[in-house]
Amino acid sequence: MxxxxxxxxxxxxxxxxxxxxxxxxxxxxxxxxxxxxxxxxxxxxxxxxxxxxxxxxxxxxxxxxxxxxxxxxxxxxxxxxxxxxxxxxxxxxxxxxxxxxxxxxxxxxxxxxxxxxxxxxxxxxxxxxxxxxxxxxxxxxxxxxxxxxxxxxxxxxxxxxxxxxxxxxxxxxxVVCVLAVLLATKMASLITAPISKLVLVSQAIAKGQLHTKADVSRNDEIGKLALAFNEMASSLAATNDERDSLVGTLREKEYIRTTLLNKLITAQEDERRHISRELHDETGQSLTWLIMSMRALADKAADDKQREVLLNARDVASEVLGEIRDMAVELRPPVLDDLGVIAAMKKYIATYQQRFDINVKFSSVPEINNLDKRIAVALYRIMQEALTNIVKHSKATVVDVSISHNQNSIFMQIADNGHGIADDELEQAVRQNRLGIYGMKERAELLNGTFQMLSSSLMGGTTIIVTIPFEESEGE
CATH class of the missing domain: 3.30.450.20 (PAS domain)
Structure with a gap:
């Protein structure tokens, strides 16, 4: 009832x-x-x-x-x-x-x-x-x-x-009841008719039609309510217009920021590529010539002391040459441009395992061909930053890196067995841009992707999940 x-x-x-x-x-x-x-x-x-x-x-x-x-x-x-x-x-x-x-x-x-x-x-x-x-x-x-x-x-x-x-x-x-029913019906209609109109206007405003107005044809309480309602609707419309203007301005600024950031990252990668080639070609060739010259001078040395000094200098130059070549690879591995992101990741992981004695398992199913250069660079840099953080902070012994994709998106997951990080520490690290989290997140979001970092100090381990809309280029 x-x-x-x-x-x-x-x-x-x-x-x-x-x-x-x-x-x-x-x-x-x-x-x-x-x-x-x-x-x-x-x-x-x-x-x-x-x-x-x-x-x-x-x-x-x-x-x-x-x-x-x-x-x-x-x-x-x-x-x-x-x-x-x-x-x-x-x-x-x-x-x-x-x-x-x-x-x-x-x-x-x-x-x-x-x-x-x-x-x-x-x-x-x-x-x-x-x-x-x-x-x-x-x-x-x-x-x-x-x-x-x-x-x-x-x-x-x-x-x-x-x-x-x-x-x-x-x-x-x-007879009085009949008259009362007629009078009550008329009275109820007079009361409810403007209220029903107000309901319709409120429903229209709820749907976003903020410029809809209620009819103000009475001077009683309902008329005052309709007038106050119209004032509220006008205020909402003005606020909404102001908000739309601010949102438009914000979107424009965000677009400019994204464009500038893309250009900055592109310029950064180009500069890395340029410096890497300069180090590899010019500086490397100069050091190679210097090493060969030192070797020739050592062979013509008048005594053993001079020969030993020249050979030691040659060894130092050889070590510098190796460090410069490693630095060139760190800045921009040539294999990334020549063979693609999967080959570059495998090469980086092989060097990483030798240097830090950490077991890194890598898988890519299915193989990815002709991946857009921006996505390839973003995935490589995110993996590079994540592996660097693992060495510095997690004390992990095993790392799993996997790459997969479907028709719409490409996925990368990096998981370690380290000690993990507490939730409050993780939030603080994100706010203070420690662990390079902001940089990794920014690279993914610039390509309309997502970045997630899951960690637990109780369960142990940290997992990074990157999802980027998948695009294949027609060729390098």
Missing amino acids: MRFHDLSIYRKVVAVVLSVVFLLGFLSAVVIWDSLSDLMGQQLERRGAEIGNHVASLSTNHILVDDRYALHELIHETKVNTEDVKYILITDHQARVIAHTFPSGIPKGLKELNVSPKDTETRVVPYNSDEGQIRDILVPIEGGSVGYIRVGIAEEGTKDIIGRTLKKFAVIIL
């Missing part, structure tokens, strides 16, 4: 008005019934007393001369000519029945109901009989010194009058 507060305002107004009308009608009927019952009862008793006094005035002489026939004639004629009178009894001063109107004798118990030789005033005793409620009215004759008259008047007629009156009143109440 629907609760009252769940009903619409329209139904609530109608229900309240009808309830009030019905309640007032019911209370009015109760009051009318009670008032009419008292009034009609008083009139009935007064009428009975008048009949008793009339009979008493006519029967005094008949009682004194003991003319019972005349008494019978008197009370029978009075009963027949008087409506609602059920019986009349005449008793002497000692309450002995002299005459009555019962054809079959006085009913049992009636004689003793309202008899007292000492009564000098009119007395009424109501009782229930087989014919309904009856009021027994005792009227003394000459103060009771001669006798008493008892008149029994039925209440049926009185109740009929009251019933007819209440029926008329019920008809009036019904």
